[in-house]
Amino acid sequence: MAHFRVWRGDADGGGLEDFRVEVHEGEVVLDIIHRLQATQASDLAVRWNCKAGKCGSCSAEINGRPRLMCMTRMSVFDRTETVTVTPMRAFPVVRDLVTDVSFNYAKAREVPAFVPPAELGPGEYRMQQEDVNRSQEFRKCIECFLCQNTCHVVRDHEENKAAFAGPRFLMRIAELDMHPLDAAPQAGLDRKGTAQDEHGLGYCNITKCCTEVCPENIKITDNALIPLKERVADRKYDPLVWLGNKIRRRGQ
Missing domain, CATH: 1.10.1060.10 (Alpha-helical ferredoxin)
Structure with missing residues (x-):
């Protein structure tokens, strides 16, 4: 299990929500976001397409660093580490992790x-x-x-x-x-x-x-x-x- 903090909200404001979510070997952050959608937050908004690091759609900030969610492996984090996922800061938020680019x-x-x-x-x-x-x-x-x-x-x-x-x-x-x-x-x-x-x-x-x-x-x-x-x-x-x-x- 991993501790995730995911930004939820829209252009009017929002904040970080805490989740405990299952993690399997070899998964990336985007896999976990999809699992959250499937099990705990069905209305979580996220932009993605290829899941292969070639479309550029799933850009976000993970623990404060701008990264592609589909290319950030869960294995790079310590098992006790909280993983914080927020939208790109330079662009206006549409909803949750989706920004207006x-x-x-x-x-x-x-x-x-x-x-x-x-x-x-x-x-x-x-x-x-x-x-x-x-x-x-x-x-x-x-x-x-x-x-x-x-x-x-x-x-x-x-x-x-x-x-x-x-x-x-x-x-x-x-x-x-x-x-x-x-x-x-x-x-x-x-x-x-x-x-x-x-x-x-x-x-x-x-x-x-x-x-x-x-x-x-x-x-x-x-x-x-x-x-x-x-x-x-x-x-x-x-x-x-x-x-x-x-x-x-x-x-x-």
């Missing part, structure tokens, strides 16, 4: 999509394998939004949400900016400029908390955010880049 979809729509090169037709795209590998890491994202939830810029400062896209979508901008076939500049899109001016890259202080909670082990900070910050700084402060931009503007 529409903020993330709004931010996703603000990032311009990949711009295909006008001079190439379908089937003519060619990339070096090294460039494919760089982007492929970021494509592993399952959009569980744990990185968004743990980022203190979003989590602790509601007022920042309007100006800050969060690590998931800054990573998306970084991926597109390093894509050798992205024709954004030819289409009048400045990905580095918008990352800083519209999506709040400057708010990120690279604490790596987003990387620490990523269930896909994506090096969000080291491989996406820091290199993007470096490219933005080069563009803005490098004297040779500044001089080149000045000359180009004069030529126009």
Whole structure:
């Protein structure tokens, strides 16, 4: 038997409820939540889908740490330990463990999509394998939004949400900016400029908390955010880049 404390409530408020629940060998936290639904709390609201760590639906906070319930084994806890399950703190509660993550979809729509090169037709795209590998890491994202939830810029400062896209979508901008076939500049899109001016890259202080909670082990900070910050700084402060931009503007 395990002692569980599960947050129950809605947007108007709530609190932790205590449960004693049976645990079997090899089970994960989501199994226990399902058992609670079946035996003690039939109206407990929880979002889940694949139960295989690939859909990102069952994100929650377990003993204060943002995690996927389906990938958190009960064996990691001591038998006498109380397991506390609460909804993601950075997003509004709908009910019980279900949160409203529409903020993330709004931010996703603000990032311009990949711009295909006008001079190439379908089937003519060619990339070096090294460039494919760089982007492929970021494509592993399952959009569980744990990185968004743990980022203190979003989590602790509601007022920042309007100006800050969060690590998931800054990573998306970084991926597109390093894509050798992205024709954004030819289409009048400045990905580095918008990352800083519209999506709040400057708010990120690279604490790596987003990387620490990523269930896909994506090096969000080291491989996406820091290199993007470096490219933005080069563009803005490098004297040779500044001089080149000045000359180009004069030529126009």
